[in-house]
Amino acid sequence: MAGTIHWIRSLRILLGDIDEVIGIVSHPWSASQGESLSHALIKFKSGLPGVVHSHMMDIPMSQVPFFQIFGSEGEITIHGDFNGGITIRNKTNPTGVTMETLGGYMESFPPQMLEFISAVKDGYPLTKEHGGSVWNGSQDVMVAKAVYKSLHTKKWEKPTLENLRQCDYI
Numbered sequence: 001m002a003g004t005i006h007w008i009r010s011l012r013i014l015l016g017d018i019d020e021v022i023g024i025v026s027h028p029w030s031a032s033q034g035e036s037l038s039h040a041l042i043k044f045k046s047g048l049p050g051v052v053h054s055h056m057m058d059i060p061m062s063q064v065p066f067f068q069i070f071g072s073e074g075e076i077t078i079h080g081d082f083n084g085g086i087t088i089r090n091k092t093n094p095t096g097v098t099m100e101t102l103g104g105y106m107e108s109f110p111p112q113m114l115e116f117i118s119a120v121k122d123g124y125p126l127t128k129e130h131g132g133s134v135w136n137g138s139q140d141v142m143v144a145k146a147v148y149k150s151l152h153t154k155k156w157e158k159p160t161l162e163n164l165r166q167c168d169y170i
Contacts (some may be wrong), residue, residue, distance in 0.1 A: 004054040004144065018045070019045045019158065022155065022156045023151065039053045138161075139159065142160060146159040
């Protein structure tokens with residue numbers, strides 16, 4: 001679930017805090033050092049359901065979307081190539097409208113680094129409310145660890161600080 005942690009953050013930003021998860025992981029691609037396939041069902045505190053599916057394989061990244069959101073009104077696809085781009089499909093635009101790229105994946109890092117450097121240099125606190133805070137990152141890890149715990153318990157698990165502290169089920 002190493003790469004999945006980024007998508008957990010995206011889901012939390014879009015849909016709110018996560019109440020419970022249950023999942024599976026596997027190692028079908030032997031070249032991967034960790035699991036190369038994970039799938040988790042999510043119950044959000046808002047009552048919305050969600051799914052996170054991630055995989056690593058030996059194919060070009062451009063052939064697999066980075067992220068997709070499906071809803072009753074349509075879908076949003078973030079393209080898998082490193083050039084960026086988002087396509088929105090709905091009843092009005094069933095074939096989709098592609099939004100102009102803002103520079104792609106690699107261009108997303110400089111603004112993040114500048115914000116972090118500014119926080120360090122200027123003493124700007126990365127508080128609980130700040131999107132890049134340690135607390136927010138910890139919440140993402142708690143979700144991933146709850147998925148790992150569910151592998152052993154075969155039950156829905158809540159992301160908790162206790163799960164964050166325990167490592168015996170990874």
